[in-house]
Amino acid sequence: MESLIPILGILTGIIIPVSVFVWLYYDAKGKRDAVVEIAKHMDDPANTEKLLTLFDERKKEPIDYRRGGVITIFVGIGLYLLGVTALGALFKGVGLLVGVIGLGTLIAGYLYPNTGQEITNAVERFEGD
Secondary structure (H helix, E strand, C coil), rough: CCHHHHHHHHHHHHHHHHHHHHHHHHHHHHHHHHHHHHHCCCCCHHHHHHHHHHCCCCCCCCCCCHHHHHHHHHEEEEHHHHHHHHHCHHHHHHHHHHHHHHHHHHHHHCCCCCHHHHHHHHHHHHHHC
16 A cells, blocks of 8 residues: 555656647647638638638747746746745745846847837848948
8 A cells, every 4th residue: 555655656647748648639639620621611722721820829929038037037036035934045046046037038038129010120220320
């Protein structure tokens, strides 16, 4: 009976990733089947391409480093305060590390433009010189 807990722990480490893989496969399979059925009844290949872009879940927007930086800074502050109030010096150090990473990400968001309009403005400023 004592060896049951380690065995369950090992099996959990195997079962969770496999179940997530199976879940994502069946979730995407329904979408693929729908696209195939719709594409069978379409005459124009251009419409099929438009249909495929509808099911594309990837974001077309660039990463907003400023937003991510602010979120990371506040996570670092929260970890630091957790270390101050309850869990000690380790969490204070981790909180400071995460906060500084967030600060670097925030600064990177201002150094590197991330939206199309910001890139256009940067090019126009460069060409105007």
